[in-house]
Amino acid sequence: MTSSDVLLTADADGVRTLTLNRPQAYNSLTVELKELLLAALREAAADDNVRAVVLTGSGKAFCAGQDLKEHVGLLQANDPAPLHTVKEHYNPIVHTIVEMPKPVIAAINGPAAGAGAAFAYASDLRIASTSANFLMAFANVGLGPDSGASWTLQRLIGLGRAAELMLLARTVEPTEALTLGLVSEVVAPEDLAARTQAIAAKLAAGPTVAYAKIKSVLATAAQSTLEKALQAEDEAQSALGATADHAEAVAAFVEKRRPTFQGK
Incomplete structure (x- = not known):
């Protein structure tokens, strides 16, 4: 401390x-x-x-x-x-x-x-x-x-x-x-x-890069139209789909184990 x-x-x-x-x-x-x-x-x-x-x-x-x-x-x-x-x-x-x-x-x-x-x-x-x-x-x-x-x-x-x-x-x-x-x-x-x-x-211990996107998308959606919210979701998913954390989550699902996230 x-x-x-x-x-x-x-x-x-x-x-x-x-x-x-x-x-x-x-x-x-x-x-x-x-x-x-x-x-x-x-x-x-x-x-x-x-x-x-x-x-x-x-x-x-x-x-x-x-x-x-x-x-x-x-x-x-x-x-x-x-x-x-x-x-x-x-x-x-x-x-x-x-x-x-x-x-x-x-x-x-x-x-x-x-x-x-x-x-x-x-x-x-x-x-x-x-x-x-x-x-x-x-x-x-x-x-x-x-x-x-x-x-x-x-x-x-x-x-x-x-x-x-x-x-x-x-x-x-x-x-x-x-x-x-x-x-x-x-x-x-x-x-x-x-x-x-x-x-x-x-x-x-979770997918912190995804948490950042969740916060961002929620903030956008709270003050925008449905179209802008959908666009923000699409952009976030496209970016998150390419992350190491998503790849790890998919691999863990296939291998029937708990994922280890790195926030990347």
């Missing part, structure tokens, strides 16, 4: 786990943490040895969103940095998660609010602890959504529900999150890390 003071990084079985590590502040996002997280995500995306990514938090929270103490302090000091953080930090972080050419799993160990919740929404899979919850509290501080939440949340639960959660700024507990389709699984707190690692390791 390597670490900075506020972001921990650990590798196991092809899985890189990034842990937000400001537990005393509910892993709220300072400029330092945002910059480190963005750099770590980009590094994971570029590293062929990393075949799946887990994002989680330390302590009792997943991420409380923007660190408001730092935000207010900078504003009071007439520092313009807070006015640019969406463009310079949050947007690139969400772009990197969504466009990551490998699966990203959010292991939501506790409350997730604002940008923290949005990072979870941007991930491919979300596994929540029974102590987790979700809150889109932007309206409570006179702001609108950021970090891609306007795009990701309604694709997970529908426009009507997304509007409700943002306008009313109400907390979603894990049972409701599972019912809404906001998360795929809810587990006991003590089981979250092991369960997430097991799923991530399974994905890491």
